[in-house]
Amino acid sequence: MNQIITVGEAPFALNLRLHEAGMPEIIALGDAVEAHEPLAAITRASRINGMDEAVPSNVILPTGGMGFFGWPAITGHRQGRDFLLDFSDWKMLQTGNRTRLSARDTVAQIAIQIEIASHAGGVISMASRLTNEGSLPYQLDRCMAGTFRLPAGQAWIEHFTGSWGREFQTRREKLGTALWVQENRRGRTSHDRPPMLFVESGGLKLGLTLAWSSNHQIAVDCADDGARLVHLGALFEPGECLLGPGDTYESPRAYAGADVASLHAFVREELLDWPGKAMKPRPVTLNTWEGNYFDHKLDALKAQASAAAELGIERFVLDDGWFGRRDDDTSSLGDWDIDPRKYPSGLKPLVDHVTGLGMEFGIWFEPEMINPNSELFRAYPDWSLQAEGRPLLLSRNQLVLDLTRPEVSDYIFNKMHAVLSTHDISYIKWDMNRDLTHAAGRDGRARTDAQIRAVYALMDSIRAAHPDVEIESCASGGGRVDYGVLARTHRVWASDCTDALERLEIQRGISRFLPPEIIGSHVSAVPNHQTGRRHSLSFRAIVAMAYHFGVELNPLEMTDGERAEMAGFIEAHKRLRPVLHESGANFFCEPLDGRYLWGAASEEKIVLFIAQATQAVSEQPAPLRLPEKLRTIGGAWRITNKMPDHPAFIRIHDDQRRLLAGEISFSLDAAISGGLPLPMMMPESALLLELDREDD
Incomplete structure (x- = not known):
């Protein structure tokens, strides 16, 4: 048996090969491999002192003890026996977007099912089921939900850490050949180790997450040929998962997306179950x-x-x-x-x-x-x-x-x-x-x-x-x-911390996996109740406006001027909601010299949120380059509105004043390649810009 299976469609498809025995082999994750491709069907031999029969290492949910010497994704035993698992006689059932692979180990008397699905936006998911077909209990110590493979090459991982009031702090580190493991034992998703990460190697970058709100385990293992296997699943406490005769363990579901836009599309179009089956304006x-x-x-x-x-x-x-x-x-x-x-x-x-x-x-x-x-x-x-x-x-x-x-x-x-x-x-x-x-x-x-x-x-x-x-x-x-x-x-x-300065990094992190309309972000009082900082109302409002916007204060304690200003931001948010929450074209740029940029775009309007967190180091700020993904929109544009009316610029040239006043038209290509030459902003200040397409 040497059957090749493709789940999903190019440019993000999972390609597998089923052997008569052993776990399904991952050929590639990315472009689809046609079943007649001869190179995909070639079995690779190991080195001289390796196993006489080839044992693929790049497999879904590898098990140990039968020629695979990496990190096993499934482990267990029956009173110390049946600790080896070797599944065979694989069967496949494809229904719609779901492919179910099933096999049995007749010696250990364990059956397995692996369900792989393709989803909206170009996302692939996996989940596993393990059934005890023996007459004695089976102690299941580990059963990952799924495995995703990255090609060989220099590898990087981006993950999140944090604590109460400072969640979703992004960390990036280079991967070596050693095993990288993250474990969470807090009984909830956690502030410090949420099951979300990006892994990049060999030109492929995956966003990976586990749909699970309790203890979890993520392992990134380097295979013999340099490829990397990423396993995601629940973490059991000792003795927690004891399968009686006939009992089945069902894992949570692990997801992989090619980029942030893919993950957002999946959440919007498939994951969320709205009352009435459609999201109303937030x-x-x-x-x-x-x-x-x-x-x-x-x-x-x-x-x-x-x-x-x-x-x-x-x-x-x-x-x-x-x-x-x-x-x-x-x-x-x-x-x-x-x-x-x-x-x-x-x-x-x-x-x-x-x-x-x-x-x-x-x-x-x-x-x-x-x-x-x-x-x-x-x-x-x-x-x-x-x-x-x-x-x-x-x-x-x-x-x-x-x-x-x-x-x-x-x-x-x-x-x-x-x-x-x-x-x-x-x-x-x-x-x-x-x-x-x-x-x-x-x-x-x-x-x-x-x-x-x-x-x-x-x-x-x-x-x-x-x-x-x-x-x-x-x-x-x-x-x-x-x-x-x-x-x-x-x-x-996203956080009990409503301080707008802290929220910049919190919201940047969480936005990697969630679209903005489901992330609560509120304008709170000054001084801030968590940090004691004092920020302008415009800074607090603009940092929150792109998300599920709200207020976390007593409006009776605001001055008349503050209430009028707050009402203006609320009115602007409502007017811009269709672009911010429904266009699907949200973007989030990496901070540059303390300056954060995020926003959303439609064919007729682009909304930019710009926040200067810290004092800039440069003598002049770099031009604000819009994200490359907007290039397909094209056309000529001009700035039609800015909030607040008198932003906290350090100095402004007359040409920059004309640009912000909408007197200068520019091509979107120029704003992407060269950038908008905006003035330097004071630290802890923010600016909202609306760009509208010029009439043809």
Whole structure:
């Protein structure tokens, strides 16, 4: 058997060869290889002291011990035996965009399925299934979702690190021949090691990510011939995945895209499941957290809602503090009943006031958590994840509910359903504010993998019961941002840090994998609550405008001038939303001398956001070169609008003034090749430019 399979289409296709025994061999990832191509069918021999029978090393989900000596993507055993796996008799089934490969190991009595799919935008995904066909339990220690191959050559990897308030910090490093591994054990996607990276080698650059919101493992292994295999999958705690006779493990799904545009197209066109099956314009949002914290006073909140409506805000989200006796973060998680002290007539008066102003009403939940100081914990102290004999480790004064227990999940669903079904609520801010520790069930076994599957099931149940309600994924900011949770939600909160200067790098990082319209970005008060910095309103607004735009402050505390300025930015955002969120032609450029550039383009309008983070080093700023991808638009253009009217330029020449005033027309090719000669900007300032096509 020497069958060649192609999944996807050029210029981004996965080409495989099936052998009678052994894992599917990856011939190439990129242009399609025709089945009649003779070079693709040649089997390569190993060196003299290698295996007598050729054992391909560039395979999907390699297993060890049978002639492959690299990093095994699947490992396990049955009471110390059956630790070798050698699958054979491969079968293929192709249905639409999906190809399913299946085989069995008759000695170990394990069956495998690998599903490979091509997706919108030029993205390829993989997922695996392993079934125990034996009569004894099988301890599965590792089962990666998929493997992607890069050709030999000098290799680079870009990945993300960070912490609370400083997520998605991009790091780039050169790969050697040693194994590169990233492991996350926090029980959520994490702030410091999200499962997202770019790997580049031999002229091919892949964006890779795992659709999984819990522990994960990514390994980049160098094969004997210099090619690199990238494996992505869930990470199990010891003994966590024990397959009984007939049991099946189903992995999450791993994705690979050729570039940022491909990944954005997949998220927009296939991953997101919008109410009504189509995205409506992203409502400008006011979130009450930084404006109120736990201080909920009905009349004050109504007044804030009225002021928000006057600004043009379209969604009002009531954050933490409306339930139980929640006056700070030490109590009441799990007690999802409306606080009668703060809301003696319930939430309906506030909800009716907000919706009567023409805004949507949203509400905050943290469904997965419980405070020891809560009625729920006092009634059911065993409902949290805990390991017998170990201390209950608190984080942010809270524990994690064991949602793998049906009675716990049902309780939380019923509490949420009671609030949602009795109020006109369009939006949930679903928060999750701690990492998992001592994540064991009543039987003492690890429950990390099962816990996230139970969270997904709870989200699915809420979506099914309330199909018109959108959900935001928040986890201490950007601690749960991945394609797994995004299959069930509609927006992410990139960071609890609303400082515009910090947001430049946070948003640049997260935008590599997510389109801007689902990334929440809010204008907050000065001084900033996380950093103490003071920034102009224009800087704060322009840094946030391209994304899912919002406000994180009390509008009653703004001056009349600030409210007028804020209303102007909101009006501009609404006017530009079709270009920013629907054109699909978003771009994000690498910072140059402290200057950030991002934006979006249609055939008739280009929107540029320019922010100067730090003092420039150069005597004159380099001309602002627009991205190469815009060259296909072509034509003559001129600047038709800038915000603010009086930007923070250090010095400006009369020619530059004329350019910004729209008196000079220029070709788009010139703006790409030579750049726009803009003036130098003050540090921590920003500028929005609108370019319109000249009439023919």
